[in-house]
Amino acid sequence: MSTFQAPTGTRDVVAPESARFAAVVGRFAERARLAGFGLVVSPMFEDVAVFRRTAGEESDVVKDEMYEFDDKGGRRLALRPEGTASVVRAFVQHRPPVPWKAWYVTPAFRYERPQAGRYRQHHQVGVELLGTPDPAADVECIGLLAGFLHACGIHRFELKVNSMGDANCMPGYKATLVDYLSAHEGELCEEHRARWRRNPLRVLDCKKPACATVRERAPRLSGALCDPCRHHFDAVLSGLDALGLAWRQDDTLVRGFDYYTRTTFELGSLALDAAQNALGGGGRYDGLAEQLGGPATPGVGFGCGIERVLLAAAAEGALSEVTGRVDAFVIDLSGGAGALELTSRLRAAGISADRAFDGRSLKAQLKAADRSGARLACIVGPDELAAGTVTVRVLTGQQAGQQETIDREALVGRGKELLAVAGRPAGGTP
């Protein structure tokens, strides 16, 4: 047990897992770029009001999960618990032309008890699309999320969608729901008997048997949508159909933040046994920019948890080919000059290469080469140094153990040939 450890609920992501972590981010970045989203990097902490105003005072995240602190200037700040609020704040501050399409990768902080797939610092990738109420924007976001998961080798997931209505129809539904709940107050679970007045929608989400029974007979959100919301939702659903994405409407999908209007969605893994199986989720937040002091601007987006994606990928046996191994390992018995030259030469040609340090024995260096997972060992001893050659030894696959001594100038060309035989092109897997 070391003296210092990562704080409770946090962890170090190190190789080889970090190679998969990087691959997940890379694949998301690629999908986002292909869809015309630009990267936004915003601070990891904000005036605490940014989160209070948007997530809602009553949300669990704001109530008791935020990392809040005062800086030396007396400002009340909070580490971001999620990505959307900061990005929308950035939008309001800079007022870029709309539609504004931004993607991000960021840590997110919530003070919770850690458990499988849940950390106090986790990481999310996500997008926000601001400036259009078009249901096609909702579909684009959902499609991007699903496509990204497929790109990570994750196929066993379920897409849940719902519509929360808007400022026109939601208040009416809430009133109906409140009437209904007040008539059945005694049947609610202990927690919601005390809390339902402050956040009636939450009852729909409660998993306790008592609330479930009440919920069964509660007035349906889907039946209360106004015509524009109904049409918007229908357009989203038919867009998903057009993309070939299977979906399931879930009236209880209310989600944890207060800012959602109309569309909400969540993608849950079917391969994870753990209780934490939500991979990503989001929705539309047409009033959010205005709440942050900007012009009324519709928007839609999602966040997706990288740790959860890694868990789901592992459960489906995906991303196992991403190892971070190098292509070649240079072994030097000539005093160091050979390794210096050859690693540079290989790397410049796009062949990843590692080497040993400390002038160890040939046996030790070959062992290190073996452990590195490199397919090729490039050996430079006194003989090769004098002759201007290099001995290339194949370490893996059917040709393991074969070696040839070639001219040093031919190393890059021959190396690429040998690597291609293994079906592993130089440079490794992104």
Place this chain on the structure above:
RNA sequence: GUGGCCGUAGCUCAGUUGGUUAGAGCGCCAGGUUGUGGCCCUGGAGGUCGGGGGUUCAAGUCCCCUCGGUCACCCCA
């Protein structure tokens, strides 16, 4: 915030009703092979037994507290 289980080497773990210098496997280092990895053999390094307090002639072992891990509730990514 609530509850269950668990903390012994880098990792996975053993350690008897409390009893001498705390062990194994894997991993690591070196040698067996003065230029050849994986398999094998030999040797070596590596431990405040999570931390603190208590009981006892004696604590890895029993008690209390604490920290950490893990799983679940809650909530979410």
